[in-house]
Amino acid sequence: MAIRCVASRKTLAGLKETSSRLLGFRGVQTFTLPDLPYDYGALEPAISGEIMQIHHQKHHQAYVTNYNNALEQLDQAVNKGDASTVVKLQSAIKFNGGGHVNHSIFWKNLAPVNEGGGEPPKGSLGSAIDTHFGSPEGLVKKMSAEGAAVQGSGWVWLGLDKELKKLVVDTTANQDPLVTKGGSLVPLVGIDVWEHAYYLQYKNVRPEYLKNVWKVINWKYASEVYEKECN
Amino acid sequence: MMSVAVTAISSSLSYSPLLLPSQGPKRRMQWKRNDKRQFSRKVAVSGVITAGFELKPPPYPLDALEPHMSRETLDYHWGKHHRTYVENLNKQIVGTDLDTLPLEEVVLLSYNRGNMLPAFNNAAQAWNHEFFWESIQPGGGGKPTGELPRLIERDFGSFEEFLERFKSAAASNFGSGWTWLAYKANRLDVANAVNPLPKEEDKKLVIVKTPNAVNPLVWDYSPLLTIDTWEHAYYLDFENRRAEYINTFMERLVSWETVSTRLESAMARAVQREQEGTETEDEENPDDEEPEVYLDSDIDVSEVD
Numbered sequence: 417m418a419i420r421c422v423a424s425r426k427t428l429a430g431l432k433e434t435s436s437r438l439l440g441f442r443g444v445q446t447f448t449l450p451d452l453p454y455d456y457g458a459l460e461p462a463i464s465g466e467i468m469q470i471h472h473q474k475h476h477q478a479y480v481t482n483y484n485n486a487l488e489q490l491d492q493a494v495n496k497g498d499a500s501t502v503v504k505l506q507s508a509i510k511f512n513g514g515g516h517v518n519h520s521i522f523w524k525n526l527a528p529v530n531e532g533g534g535e536p537p538k539g540s541l542g543s544a545i546d547t548h549f550g551s552p553e554g555l556v557k558k559m560s561a562e563g564a565a566v567q568g569s570g571w572v573w574l575g576l577d578k579e580l581k582k583l584v585v586d587t588t589a590n591q592d593p594l595v596t597k598g599g600s601l602v603p604l605v606g607i608d609v610w611e612h613a614y615y616l617q618y619k620n621v622r623p624e625y626l627k628n629v630w631k632v633i634n635w636k637y638a639s640e641v642y643e644k645e646c647n
Numbered sequence: 648m649m650s651v652a653v654t655a656i657s658s659s660l661s662y663s664p665l666l667l668p669s670q671g672p673k674r675r676m677q678w679k680r681n682d683k684r685q686f687s688r689k690v691a692v693s694g695v696i697t698a699g700f701e702l703k704p705p706p707y708p709l710d711a712l713e714p715h716m717s718r719e720t721l722d723y724h725w726g727k728h729h730r731t732y733v734e735n736l737n738k739q740i741v742g743t744d745l746d747t748l749p750l751e752e753v754v755l756l757s758y759n760r761g762n763m764l765p766a767f768n769n770a771a772q773a774w775n776h777e778f779f780w781e782s783i784q785p786g787g788g789g790k791p792t793g794e795l796p797r798l799i800e801r802d803f804g805s806f807e808e809f810l811e812r813f814k815s816a817a818a819s820n821f822g823s824g825w826t827w828l829a830y831k832a833n834r835l836d837v838a839n840a841v842n843p844l845p846k847e848e849d850k851k852l853v854i855v856k857t858p859n860a861v862n863p864l865v866w867d868y869s870p871l872l873t874i875d876t877w878e879h880a881y882y883l884d885f886e887n888r889r890a891e892y893i894n895t896f897m898e899r900l901v902s903w904e905t906v907s908t909r910l911e912s913a914m915a916r917a918v919q920r921e922q923e924g925t926e927t928e929d930e931e932n933p934d935d936e937e938p939e940v941y942l943d944s945d946i947d948v949s950e951v952d
Contacts, residue, residue: 475887567859590821591821615883620728
């Protein structure tokens with residue numbers, strides 16, 4: 417009983433605002449696909465409506481579905497004391513759970529131009545960026561370069577190291593969340609560099625996608641997260 | 648005892664151990680040097696000197712795989728992705744130790760036992776894609792004939808079971824990567840470990856999944872077939888529906904003829920290496936019957952207490 421509560425509460429705490437909770441048959445909390453706060457076509461021309469729709473309705477939905485399945489199987493295995501199965505499920509949980517975590521952040525990292533998308537960061541985050549990277553342009557250049565250099569699938573992040581109290585740029589492979597690179601890292605901005613994030617529009621030219629995605633980055637949201645973590 | 652159809656092989660490239668760190672039996676090159684490849688330095692129009700790898704076209708027109716793999720996909724996948732790997736590799740290795748070596752050697756050297764050197768990504772992807780285009784053909788699919796289905800049955804139970812496992816492996820290879828059918832001889836299932844007591848039944852067909860640019864050459868397996876599961880391989884034709892792409896690949900595209908030819912070569916190579924290995928062993932250990940794998944037998948364990 418105790419294990420089930422720990423598994424539910426800790427892992428799901430971060431997603432309170434974005435996913436509605438349904439109590440499954442055994443009390444395992446399941447996840448649902450969060451709605452986008454804007455229309456699929458609202459990020460054009462930076463990201464096409466076609467990509468947004470498939471990315472949200474197909475890719476993210478698949479992560480959610482498979483994550484729920486894996487958690488259900490995990491619950492059963494834990495209750496049976498089936499250690500082998502618990503271990504076997506870890507990669508599916510990491511991959512699909514990570515996919516859900518990352519994409520939930522990503523949708524909030526984006527905003528239409530007429531809702532602030534692309535407006536440079538202000539306030540304390542703006543100052544911190546100037547301090548650590550010289551200027552927003554300096555940060556963008558670094559993140560774009562590292563995002564382009566990711567081999568295969570992954571993400572490029574602007575994160576806050578809560579303990580060291582500084583901003584960091586880092587990359588993760590596949591669907592690994594930023595926290596896998598350091599327990600004190602809080603994601604502020606994540607950019608998906610999996611091919612599915614840009615291929616239909618930009619084909620093999622990932623640097624072009626990275627150049628354009630900044631026009632719809634929602635720095636207001638990143639600032640909110642930053643300020644909350646700093647207080 | 649399995650009978651092996653041995654094709655006549657020209658002498659395989661013997662490879663100087665100076666360039667490879669010693670790791671058990673000498674690593675023998677698996678593929679004949681591609682004499683069609685030019686070793687001369689190319690000087691591009693801009694005056695930049697590059698190394699000599701060339702982008703080989705697929706063995707069929709770019710639209711010949713329609714409707715199963717579109718012309719558009721070939722235009723990008725071969726014309727941009729594959730081409731970029733080759734061009735970037737050339738720029739990367741020109742003037743270095745890796746320059747003028749055959750592609751397979753560049754792959755193995757830059758793999759560097761898992762601590763990959765910068766050239767690995769481009770080199771391995773160049774190799775993988777050439778291997779991929781040759782793994783498929785117009786009017787492909789169906790079932791293999793000859794020796795291959797016998798080995799498939801022996802090692803997987805049935806062709807259907809093999810298909811199920813191969814497709815499942817390809818579908819579950821999270822992120823970017825490749826799924827392979829390979830022939831494994833004299834190697835344990837743990838990557839890079841040499842089987843100390845190789846037996847005939849250790850030679851078998853295996854399915855392996857690899858991430859990003861990695862391929863089974865680095866474990867001294869003989870690749871027979873591959874499917875590219877990087878998203879760029881299927882996104883234009885199938886969007887996120889990787890399982891559908893895999894089905895189409897196996898049902899309509901795979902060139903079993905090519906796979907069979909590769910298997911013949913692989914089995915012949917394994918036999919040849921075994922014979923050479925036996926000769927070397929006789930020279931080095933005339934008195935030993937088996938290679939020693941455990942501690943000295945004159946340690947008296949009872950003394951440890």
